[in-house]
Amino acid sequence: MNREVVTVSDISDLRGRLERFAEQFTDCFMRRPTHEHFQTYMAGQASTLERKSIEPMALHAGVPPRTLQEFLGLSRWDHAKMRARIRERVLARHPGVAPIALIDETSFPKKGDKTACVQRQYCGATGKTDNCVVTVNLGYAVPDFHALIDCELYLPEQTWAEDAQRRKAAGIPEDLKFRTKGQIALELLRRAQENSAGFKYLTADEAYGSSSQFRAGVAELGMIYVVEVSRTAYGWTRQPCFEDAHAGHRTGRPRKKPRLTEGARTHRRIDELWKRGGPSWRGYHIKDTEKGPVVWDVRATRFWPAHEGTCLEECWLLIARHALTGELKYFLSNASASTPVETLLHVAFTRAEIEQLFAAAKSEIGLDHFEVRQYLPLVRHLIVSLASLLFLQEETSRLRKKLLVERVSGQTRNRGAA
Numbered sequence: 032m033n034r035e036v037v038t039v040s041d042i043s044d045l046r047g048r049l050e051r052f053a054e055q056f057t058d059c060f061m062r063r064p065t066h067e068h069f070q071t072y073m074a075g076q077a078s079t080l081e082r083k084s085i086e087p088m089a090l091h092a093g094v095p096p097r098t099l100q101e102f103l104g105l106s107r108w109d110h111a112k113m114r115a116r117i118r119e120r121v122l123a124r125h126p127g128v129a130p131i132a133l134i135d136e137t138s139f140p141k142k143g144d145k146t147a148c149v150q151r152q153y154c155g156a157t158g159k160t161d162n163c164v165v166t167v168n169l170g171y172a173v174p175d176f177h178a179l180i181d182c183e184l185y186l187p188e189q190t191w192a193e194d195a196q197r198r199k200a201a202g203i204p205e206d207l208k209f210r211t212k213g214q215i216a217l218e219l220l221r222r223a224q225e226n227s228a229g230f231k232y233l234t235a236d237e238a239y240g241s242s243s244q245f246r247a248g249v250a251e252l253g254m255i256y257v258v259e260v261s262r263t264a265y266g267w268t269r270q271p272c273f274e275d276a277h278a279g280h281r282t283g284r285p286r287k288k289p290r291l292t293e294g295a296r297t298h299r300r301i302d303e304l305w306k307r308g309g310p311s312w313r314g315y316h317i318k319d320t321e322k323g324p325v326v327w328d329v330r331a332t333r334f335w336p337a338h339e340g341t342c343l344e345e346c347w348l349l350i351a352r353h354a355l356t357g358e359l360k361y362f363l364s365n366a367s368a369s370t371p372v373e374t375l376l377h378v379a380f381t382r383a384e385i386e387q388l389f390a391a392a393k394s395e396i397g398l399d400h401f402e403v404r405q406y407l408p409l410v411r412h413l414i415v416s417l418a419s420l421l422f423l424q425e426e427t428s429r430l431r432k433k434l435l436v437e438r439v440s441g442q443t444r445n446r447g448a449a
Contacts, residue, residue, distance in 0.1 A: 083397025103408035127173030
C-alpha cells in the first residue's frame with residue numbers, strides 16, 4: 032500500500048474496515064472461532080510485520096501459533112467458496128466494458144523436497160532453475176483497478192503426480208491429476224467465465240502464448256487474445272495454399288492433414304521475416320512513467336502461424352521494438368483485421384499489471400512467506416492471500432481517490448481565496 036496517502040485516522044480505521052471486509056466470507060466457515068482465525072490471519076498479512084509466516088503473525092495477535100496452523104490445515108471451512116466469493120466481489124465492485132484477463136505464473140523458492148509440489152524447475156523469483164513451488168494465476172484488469180482473482184498449484188508430473196507415496200505424504204487429493212500449466216490456465220478462465228467475468232481480452236507471456244492449444248482454448252471461450260510468442264515461431268505473411276486432401280492419394284481415403292503445395296513452403300521464423308523491406312516501423316506511446324513516456328516501435332501485419340506442418344487461422348502479428356533499448360517482443364492476436372493496433376498494444380502491455388500484483392503480494396502480505404508443507408494448508412494460504420491482497424488493493428484505491436478529492440478541493444479553495 033502506498034503509505035504516503037495514509038493518515039493516522041486512516042490507519043486506525045483499517046482494522047474496522049478489515050473486519051467488515053471479512054464478514055462477507057462468514058458463510059465459508061462452520062464455526063465463528065474459525066472465522067475469527069481468518070480475520071487474525073488477514074490482519075497479520077496486512078500488518079507491518081517484516082516476516083508474515085504463522086508464528087510471527089500469531090504472536091503479534093497474541094494467540095498461540097497452533098491456532099493459525101490448525102486454521103489452515105485442520106479446521107473445517109470451504110476455501111473453494113471463499114475463492115468464488117473473491118471473484119464475485121471483484122466482478123461486482125469493479126466492472127468494466129472490456130475486462131482483460133491476465134495469465135501468468137509465479138514461483139516460491141523452497142528448501143528440501145517435502146513441500147507439496149516442490150521440485151527443481153525454472154524459478155522466476157531467482158531467475159534460474161531452482162527448487163521451488165509454482166502457481167498459475169489469473170488476474171483481472173480494468174482501467175482503474177487490477178486484482179488477482181484465482182490461482183492453482185502446478186503439480187509436476189513425474190516427481191509428484193505419478194508418485195503415489197509422495198502424494199499421500201503431502202496430502203494431495205487422489206482425484207487431482209497432472210495438468211499442464213496451459214490446461215490449468217484454461218480451467219481458471221472457465222471458472223471465471225462461469226462466474227460471468229465477461230472477459231473480452233486476454234494477455235499472457237510466451238510460455239502460454241507459444242502454445243497453439245492454449246490459444247485455441249482461449250478463442251473457444253470467446254476471448255480475444257494478444258499473447259507474446261517465441262521469436263522462433265513459424266508462419267506466413269501471405270495465406271498459403273494446400274493440396275486437396277484427396278489429390279494424388281491412391282487409396283481414395285483423405286489424408287489426416289492437407290499437404291502444403293511447393294509454392295507455399297516458404298514459412299519462416301518470425302524474427303527472420305524481413306531482412307529488408309517489410310511493413311514500416313511506427314512509434315506507439317504505451318504509457319507514461321516517472322522516468323518519462325514509454326514508446327515502442329511496431330511492425331504489424333496479418334499472419335498465418337504454422338503448427339506441425341499445417342496452417343492455423345489468420346491472425347495479427349506484432350513485432351515490437353523498444354525505442355530506447357532495442358528490446359524485441361513478438362505478439363499474436365486473433366483480433367479481427369479491423370482492430371486498431373493501439374488496442375492490441377494496450378492489451379499486450381497490460382500484462383505488466385500482474386507482475387506488479389505479484390510484487391505487491393510478496394512484499395506487502397507475505398505471499399511467499401508460507402512455511403507449511405501439506406497441500407491443503409498451502410492452497411488455503413494462497414486463497415486467503417488473494418483476499419488479503421484484494422483488501423489492500425481496494426483500500427489503496429479508496430485512499431488515493433480520497434487524496435485526489437482533497438487536493439482538488441484544496442486547489443478550489445485556494446483559487447477562491449485568491
